[in-house]
Amino acid sequence: MDLAVYILMCIFLIVGVYQFYFLTQNHAKRQPKNLETFLDKKFHLKPKWTWVYSGLYYPVIILIIFSVDGMRAFNYTAMSYFILLFMQMAFFYFYPVATPVSWRENIQGDRYSVWLLKLVHRFDKSSNCFPSMHVSVATLTALHLMSNTPWLGAWPMLFPVLIALSALYTKQHYVADLLPGAALGWCAFQIFSVMYIA
Template sequence: MKGKMATYKPLLWILAIPVLNIFYGILNHGDSNVNSMMTDLDAQIPFVPAFIIPYLLWYPFMITMLFTFCIKNRPVYYRTLLALCLGLIISYITFYVYQTSIVRPEVTGHGLLNWLVQLVYRTDGPYNCFPSIHVLSSYLMLKGIADCRNWPLLSIVLVRITSWSIILSTLLVKQHVILDIVGGIILAEIMYYAARKWMKPLQAMRNQASM
């Protein structure tokens, strides 16, 4: 029993994500200082309602990946979670000092997919765009899986397909623009690199203590 508790106790750190997400709702509004990062290329990207499915799979996918990392590769779990939390903090600071917005299309069609898009539009304001948190977190799952050794090839392929589908969906359901995606990827790269550097001495100290 105690062994199982020790195995799953680190999962409690995932609760930091919904706590940090409180600030997303606080900042998800516009004022006179809202900026647009939309380009002519963004205007050429089509609206594809079917991509609302991977877009909505983002949160369960992220939690599932963190859970799996925790069970199968604890250093990757801590590294990815730390990078994500740091990335969220930087994202919220950016939203506060440089709020951006996106112009969404009018969804008039019927059917489940269009209804889901309308639901997202109603519950999530068109703000907090740069950098994209969907992209930040999905790309971090790619970084984490790349650090996992001896995982089944099928699992790695599925993670990659899911992550890139979520990233692509942010453009195709018109929740983000290209620069939002670029910002999310760059932020993820920097935070994962920082988390790796910061945690390496801690891991070395832990290994020495266990000797």
């Protein structure tokens, strides 16, 4: 029964948290910047990576539930994601960054991947790029998994690497968005560690 409650709460948290994401997406402080460099041109659009970007992303986050040890751990873990969200929102509001409109035009590929990518585009506009929220959340998730299940070793870090690659191949993010996203996820985990141990 506890597991069912955790899963339900996790789904509600994910859906609820995205409302704040959309708030900053539509109400930035200034005009969004373009951070495109020659490195971004090396990554051509590959819609199949959407299955990693969205299809792998949410299930792995929910996996955290199976690694937490009790309600206290669950609450503090959830709080770490809220802390990360508010740090992200500060960047999205005060330093908005958006990908070029051309990155979302003439999408070619198998119809299911194209359909999923267009579905992502419908909800996730081209703004709120810097730092990458996908990479920051994936990094925070990987750090929680490594902390809660030490027997996994460093394998959970493969998750943010795959998410970072998918962010580039779906043209949802610039190269410049990735490392700051990972750094923000790491910062949120450090804050969680201090709070949880205290």
